[in-house]
Amino acid sequence: xKQYTSLNDIKNLNTLVKKAIQLKNNPFQYSHLGxxxxxxxxxxxxxxxxxxSTEKAAKNLGMEVSILNINxxxxxxxxxxxxxxxxxxEHIKEAAQVISQYGDILAIxxxxxxxxxxxxxxxxxxxxxxxxxxxxxxxxESATDHPLQALADAITLEEHKTVQKPKVVLSWAPHxxxxxxxxxxxxxxxxxxxxxxIDFVITHPKGYELDTKVxxxxxxxxxxxxxxxxxxxxxxxNWSSFSDYGKILPMDTNDTNSTNHTNWTITQExxxxxxxxxxxxxxxxxxxxxxVLDGNNSLVIAQAxxxxxxxxxxxxxxxxxxx
Amino acid sequence: xKQYTSLNDIKNLNTLVKKAIQLKNNPFQYSHLGxxxxxxxxxxxxxxxxxxSTEKAAKNLGMEVSILNINxxxxxxxxxxxxxxxxxxEHIKEAAQVISQYGDILAIxxxxxxxxxxxxxxxxxxxxxxxxxxxxxxxxESATDHPLQALADAITLEEHKTVQKPKVVLSWAPHxxxxxxxxxxxxxxxxxxxxxxIDFVITHPKGYELDTKVxxxxxxxxxxxxxxxxxxxxxxxNWSSFSDYGKILPMDTNDTNSTNHTNWTITQExxxxxxxxxxxxxxxxxxxxxxVLDGNNSLVIAQAxxxxxxxxxxxxxxxxxxx
Amino acid sequence: xKQYTSLNDIKNLNTLVKKAIQLKNNPFQYSHLGxxxxxxxxxxxxxxxxxxSTEKAAKNLGMEVSILNINxxxxxxxxxxxxxxxxxxEHIKEAAQVISQYGDILAIxxxxxxxxxxxxxxxxxxxxxxxxxxxxxxxxESATDHPLQALADAITLEEHKTVQKPKVVLSWAPHxxxxxxxxxxxxxxxxxxxxxxIDFVITHPKGYELDTKVxxxxxxxxxxxxxxxxxxxxxxxNWSSFSDYGKILPMDTNDTNSTNHTNWTITQExxxxxxxxxxxxxxxxxxxxxxVLDGNNSLVIAQAxxxxxxxxxxxxxxxxxxx
Numbered sequence: 001x002k003q004y005t006s007l008n009d010i011k012n013l014n015t016l017v018k019k020a021i022q023l024k025n026n027p028f029q030y031s032h033l034g035x036x037x038x039x040x041x042x043x044x045x046x047x048x049x050x051x052x053s054t055e056k057a058a059k060n061l062g063m064e065v066s067i068l069n070i071n072x073x074x075x076x077x078x079x080x081x082x083x084x085x086x087x088x089x090e091h092i093k094e095a096a097q098v099i100s101q102y103g104d105i106l107a108i109x110x111x112x113x114x115x116x117x118x119x120x121x122x123x124x125x126x127x128x129x130x131x132x133x134x135x136x137x138x139x140x141e142s143a144t145d146h147p148l149q150a151l152a153d154a155i156t157l158e159e160h161k162t163v164q165k166p167k168v169v170l171s172w173a174p175h176x177x178x179x180x181x182x183x184x185x186x187x188x189x190x191x192x193x194x195x196x197x198i199d200f201v202i203t204h205p206k207g208y209e210l211d212t213k214v215x216x217x218x219x220x221x222x223x224x225x226x227x228x229x230x231x232x233x234x235x236x237x238n239w240s241s242f243s244d245y246g247k248i249l250p251m252d253t254n255d256t257n258s259t260n261h262t263n264w265t266i267t268q269e270x271x272x273x274x275x276x277x278x279x280x281x282x283x284x285x286x287x288x289x290x291x292v293l294d295g296n297n298s299l300v301i302a303q304a305x306x307x308x309x310x311x312x313x314x315x316x317x318x319x320x321x322x323x
Numbered sequence: 324x325k326q327y328t329s330l331n332d333i334k335n336l337n338t339l340v341k342k343a344i345q346l347k348n349n350p351f352q353y354s355h356l357g358x359x360x361x362x363x364x365x366x367x368x369x370x371x372x373x374x375x376s377t378e379k380a381a382k383n384l385g386m387e388v389s390i391l392n393i394n395x396x397x398x399x400x401x402x403x404x405x406x407x408x409x410x411x412x413e414h415i416k417e418a419a420q421v422i423s424q425y426g427d428i429l430a431i432x433x434x435x436x437x438x439x440x441x442x443x444x445x446x447x448x449x450x451x452x453x454x455x456x457x458x459x460x461x462x463x464e465s466a467t468d469h470p471l472q473a474l475a476d477a478i479t480l481e482e483h484k485t486v487q488k489p490k491v492v493l494s495w496a497p498h499x500x501x502x503x504x505x506x507x508x509x510x511x512x513x514x515x516x517x518x519x520x521i522d523f524v525i526t527h528p529k530g531y532e533l534d535t536k537v538x539x540x541x542x543x544x545x546x547x548x549x550x551x552x553x554x555x556x557x558x559x560x561n562w563s564s565f566s567d568y569g570k571i572l573p574m575d576t577n578d579t580n581s582t583n584h585t586n587w588t589i590t591q592e593x594x595x596x597x598x599x600x601x602x603x604x605x606x607x608x609x610x611x612x613x614x615v616l617d618g619n620n621s622l623v624i625a626q627a628x629x630x631x632x633x634x635x636x637x638x639x640x641x642x643x644x645x646x
Numbered sequence: 647x648k649q650y651t652s653l654n655d656i657k658n659l660n661t662l663v664k665k666a667i668q669l670k671n672n673p674f675q676y677s678h679l680g681x682x683x684x685x686x687x688x689x690x691x692x693x694x695x696x697x698x699s700t701e702k703a704a705k706n707l708g709m710e711v712s713i714l715n716i717n718x719x720x721x722x723x724x725x726x727x728x729x730x731x732x733x734x735x736e737h738i739k740e741a742a743q744v745i746s747q748y749g750d751i752l753a754i755x756x757x758x759x760x761x762x763x764x765x766x767x768x769x770x771x772x773x774x775x776x777x778x779x780x781x782x783x784x785x786x787e788s789a790t791d792h793p794l795q796a797l798a799d800a801i802t803l804e805e806h807k808t809v810q811k812p813k814v815v816l817s818w819a820p821h822x823x824x825x826x827x828x829x830x831x832x833x834x835x836x837x838x839x840x841x842x843x844i845d846f847v848i849t850h851p852k853g854y855e856l857d858t859k860v861x862x863x864x865x866x867x868x869x870x871x872x873x874x875x876x877x878x879x880x881x882x883x884n885w886s887s888f889s890d891y892g893k894i895l896p897m898d899t900n901d902t903n904s905t906n907h908t909n910w911t912i913t914q915e916x917x918x919x920x921x922x923x924x925x926x927x928x929x930x931x932x933x934x935x936x937x938v939l940d941g942n943n944s945l946v947i948a949q950a951x952x953x954x955x956x957x958x959x960x961x962x963x964x965x966x967x968x969x
Contacts, residue, residue, distance in 0.1 A: 056389070089927050290404060379712070
């Protein structure tokens, strides 16, 4: 593996998922592989799960880890040809080349602006690092994708499926803040990769259609109850509107005072016997009610645990390519 | 040892102190013990001594260390049953369970609010982590306790006592900011544990009585001069009022313009031949005068050094229980 | 080597540069040297290159690294005899002594105020740490010096010189913010040390004279074009005025509306065949135009890479002295 910026960088998903599951039983078996190799983790946005799981994954492989939180004191210029006499103090050309000299793999987290649709969709930050970095890049959640989460989800699905071809529903859920599309996009990418072994349905209120370049021919059912029927897995996530970019939509677009689709919260009754998945952090009793999260069918803690092995199998494959 | 949230988790204090003192001569003798084990350090509040000494202790044992500073971007919800549509983005139930999967020991620093007496006294944050974490917890200073400091103080007392049963005085001292009760509480806990080998007196202005559930039958003398007489060790610390919770009291409660007990500053004259102890950081010429801190009887630097070995012996005991 | 606070701590510069160049081919050959030794990195100011390169250098030597970013929550008092009842919470006397107990080498970054010339020139922060710390100190850029950068520059010059005695020009360049003198000072120190093998010229607008205690008898040419003639290396850097301390000067001191010396930007035409050097970060099209930085004669990425080996050879020499 040369890099891991999207699921497309995985040649054989099934094999990688199986390797990750094996790793869980013996996470230190490749602890020589990362000797004298450094993972640099660059955070433009805060992180808990990604930070701790990826750091642990790297250390399980014997790597050194350098963590850099980018804040207001170090503004990177991404535009070409700018006269840099304002707020930006370093150009991505220098930044990416320089950092590449201090490490062997560069992991980056950079959320979307949710205001500049064009730049977000073009993966402005991640793509700029790819253009100028000279070491492999790992995407720790970018403007439009979160492939480490998708791989962890693939592992979780493999571990918990009980039927040959389970029905998986991606359901939108309400949230007080406008959130990115990276996680639902990543999950849709995964579902497309697993289309032979999974029946996939997306459900969300009208107006919350994801980028059609991502969803392609995926089945969309606007009635949540209908969509959830006979589901084996319900993957829940809020996201903001893509068409009315980065906005939270009123419930009824004719009535801007309407409440915020609170009836889309996942309840135990809606869930039925399906397994519940969410990338976390989750707002209890907004995205899903307590009974769902505290119930036996919740996989959210298992998903978070699989983040370590998703990151580890990815770093392992990249390290093998470096030797 | 299953955890270290208070001195109560130590079965035999004397044995542990002796082990810590032995460690100082050979700090790397158990460097195999922490191999492939991770200490996660979670800071809700800033730290210098605790951060560096605990990190060093863990690395002396061969552990990996992950450090996470919690700030405004990650607000944890501690209440049960809340509809999380406001400022909190993750519930302690998920947070504690998830973090537990990325490490082997979880160390937490969380200061009191000094406004909500009930929650502070109930150790709201620490107790919530204890309820939901699945790995051993180490208290790096909580709302009402600082057991790593107490253990470091026990080591320091053992190393510097010159009489069979020394007299130890805990003296309040002035400070411009309202401070927590965690350090004086921890020291009082220690004195109760050492009551067979120490004569203990507390002195402070009226109104600064600590929680009586902590002080129990400890001797309190309101006249500082009288209390300090014939002291072998003077442990100095400011704390805010417990009864008028979290407040700095005017010197004379009938006169709210009164100055702030500046005559309680520890001077060389007051100290006499006693050894001076303080957990640091210390405000010079407010808590104690320069002559005290620069004098030969100050143990503050030695105390800070013992923080490493207190943390190390605690982590060592917990690791031994994990294998 | 007992410490590295300035180039003066290097006895034989040439030998050290050669050692550093050898290290690049085999950076892990001394990975046993730092075993069970800890580098504490203390940042009063943000850092990218210094942070990552020094951390990597230490880890290449097998050291543990503890990184502490000092912010507003931990204000150190540097004055003697103060009554600390205001904003400072810990005195440098305690801070330096305590930190010294948690590590084996202490690296410090502390920029100048650019408002208090006397304290900046006296290296108030660095000197205070030197006074009270009990372990070797490494200067990661102080108020008036940046010796790790100078050593990296020496390595870069050695690697890229093609004539016996190259002409090296230090050229001031414009910048929207008032910047410290540490980098140009460090480079001038280096040029004095290399005076046998280098022809050195400084060029800057009138009013931007560096501290004459630093420049001594160095040749200053106020006409940039004249200074750059036949240069082999052009080391470019902005700095604020030293005489009108910390200020950006108007172009014509008789005309305060004058623009900011934009004609001092380094262009490809000015550079000619000379190699271009800069410590980074660099403001493109302000300090130097794109064509310079994207051209084959730019050494800025190589300089940044040499920061690792400069730091490593320094830490190595200090570690050898510790054993």
